[in-house]
Amino acid sequence: MWILFAFLSAFFAGITAVLAKCGIKKTDSNVATAIRTIVVLIFAWAVVFIVGSQKTILQIDAKSLVFLILSGIATGISWLCYFKALQTGDINKVTPVDKSSTVLTIILALIFFHEEITLIKGIAIIMILAGTFLMIQKKETHGERTAVKQSNSWLLYALLSAVFASLTSILAKAGIENVESNLGTAIRTSVVLVISWILVFAQKKSKDIKNIPKKELLFICLSGIATGASWLCYYKALQDGPASVVVPIDKLSIVVTIIFSYIIFREKLTKKSLAGLLLLVAGTLAMLL
Numbered sequence: 001m002w003i004l005f006a007f008l009s010a011f012f013a014g015i016t017a018v019l020a021k022c023g024i025k026k027t028d029s030n031v032a033t034a035i036r037t038i039v040v041l042i043f044a045w046a047v048v049f050i051v052g053s054q055k056t057i058l059q060i061d062a063k064s065l066v067f068l069i070l071s072g073i074a075t076g077i078s079w080l081c082y083f084k085a086l087q088t089g090d091i092n093k094v095t096p097v098d099k100s101s102t103v104l105t106i107i108l109a110l111i112f113f114h115e116e117i118t119l120i121k122g123i124a125i126i127m128i129l130a131g132t133f134l135m136i137q138k139k140e141t142h143g144e145r146t147a148v149k150q151s152n153s154w155l156l157y158a159l160l161s162a163v164f165a166s167l168t169s170i171l172a173k174a175g176i177e178n179v180e181s182n183l184g185t186a187i188r189t190s191v192v193l194v195i196s197w198i199l200v201f202a203q204k205k206s207k208d209i210k211n212i213p214k215k216e217l218l219f220i221c222l223s224g225i226a227t228g229a230s231w232l233c234y235y236k237a238l239q240d241g242p243a244s245v246v247v248p249i250d251k252l253s254i255v256v257t258i259i260f261s262y263i264i265f266r267e268k269l270t271k272k273s274l275a276g277l278l279l280l281v282a283g284t285l286a287m288l289l
Contacts, residue, residue, distance in 0.1 A: 002241030005233040006249040012230035014256020021086045023219030027212050029083035031205050034196035036224040043228025044186040053180035067175030071168045072191025078164035081157045089154025091261035096135040097158035103128050104166035127283030134276025251284045
C-alpha cells in the first residue's frame, strides 16, 4: 500500500505547479502565494498533530528557532519567486530550473559542511545541469524577442527560486537537527505565511483579493491542497516503506508536471527538451545511489 502513497505524493506534487498557473492568469502571484500558504499551513500542522510532534514544540532551543525562522524566510522568498516565474514563463521550463536546487544544495553543503561529492554525485550534477540547459532552450517557433523577454523575466525568478530553496535546506541543516522534521516544516510554513501577507499589504494589494476571479481562487486553493496532500502521502509512504524507494518515486513529480502542462496548456517539448527531461530525471535518481 505504501507504494501507492509514494506515487500519489509524486502525482500531487506534480500537479501543484499546473494548478498554480491556472490560478494566476489574472491574479497577482504574491497574492496567490499568500492565499495558497494558508491552505498549505493547515495541512502542515495537520501532519504535526498526526505524528504527535506538537508535544516537543517547547523543547526547541533559541538557536534552532532562529534557523527555523531563517529557513522559513528563505522558503517564503523561494515560493514567491517560483509563483512569479510560473506567471511569466512556461511550466516545462520553470520546473526544471527550480529542480536544479538539488545541485545548488550539494554545492553549498560542500562549501559549508565539507560534505563529500562522490563520482556518482558528480556525474548526476552534470546530467541535471545539462538536462536543465536543454529544457530551457527557446522553442523552435519562438522569435528572438520572445526569448529575450522570457529570459529577462521567468528565468531570473526561477533561478532565485532555486537559490533560496537551496538555502532553505542548508539553513535547516545548520541548526535544527534536533527538531522533528514535520514540526520544523509547520513552523517554517507559518513564517512563509507571515512574509507573504506582509508583502501583500506592503504592496497595497490586499484590496485585490476581493477581485480575484472565483475560478482562479479555486485553482489557487486546489494548488495548496495538492501540496498538502503530497506531504501527507509522502509521510505515509515513508512511514510504511523504505526511503530508498519512496524518495526516487517522489522525485518523478517533474514528469507529472510536464505531462499536465502539455494536456492543460499545450506546452510541447522539443526533441532537445525531451532529451533534457530524460537527463534531468536520470541525474536526479542517480543522486540517490
